Amino acid sequence: MECEICGSEGADYIIAVEGAKLFVCAECSGSGKIVKGPAPKREESPPARHKAELEVADGFGQLIAGARKRMGLPLEVLAERINEKHSFLERVEHEKTLPDEKLARKLEKELGIKLLQEVSSGAAVNAKDGQGKGMTLGDILEIQKRKKRE
Ligand SMILES: [Zn+2]
Numbered sequence: 001m002e003c004e005i006c007g008s009e010g011a012d013y014i015i016a017v018e019g020a021k022l023f024v025c026a027e028c029s030g031s032g033k034i035v036k037g038p039a040p041k042r043e044e045s046p047p048a049r050h051k052a053e054l055e056v057a058d059g060f061g062q063l064i065a066g067a068r069k070r071m072g073l074p075l076e077v078l079a080e081r082i083n084e085k086h087s088f089l090e091r092v093e094h095e096k097t098l099p100d101e102k103l104a105r106k107l108e109k110e111l112g113i114k115l116l117q118e119v120s121s122g123a124a125v126n127a128k129d130g131q132g133k134g135m136t137l138g139d140i141l142e143i144q145k146r147k148k149r150e
Helices: 027-031 060-070 075-081 086-093 101-111 121-130 137-149
Strands: 013-017 020-024 033-036 053-056 116-119
Touching: 013 027, 020 027, 053 101, 060 086, 060 101, 075 086, 075 101, 101 116
Parallel strands: none
Antiparallel strands: 013 020, 013 033, 053 116
């Protein structure tokens, strides 16, 4: 829902201006009498999908090799501990292979390092999901009626 005054996304307010009801954003909600504020989160609605993607940190090879050496762990021993092939782990340390999430998590746990980082695109996706549910004025009146009855 777009703000009917400034056109920005996320018109969570309904205000009354000279008898007309407008869907507006928080910033424009001061332009009239607020009829309804942001809709409360309904419990039955499914939780926002967490779409944040995980990415292996830059320089992961150095991170792994550095932590491993600090711990005095030979590559073979580390490989054995996390149940991976030593040659594979060597490729990862040389950044010839990107560890998948599962392997990265095992390495994080074993070495006490942070390899995975969230790519922040998730927040934007969630914000978009929350919009455009398009409650009509009729819906809102219906909800208000229901509230009164309760
Ligand atoms: Zn606005």
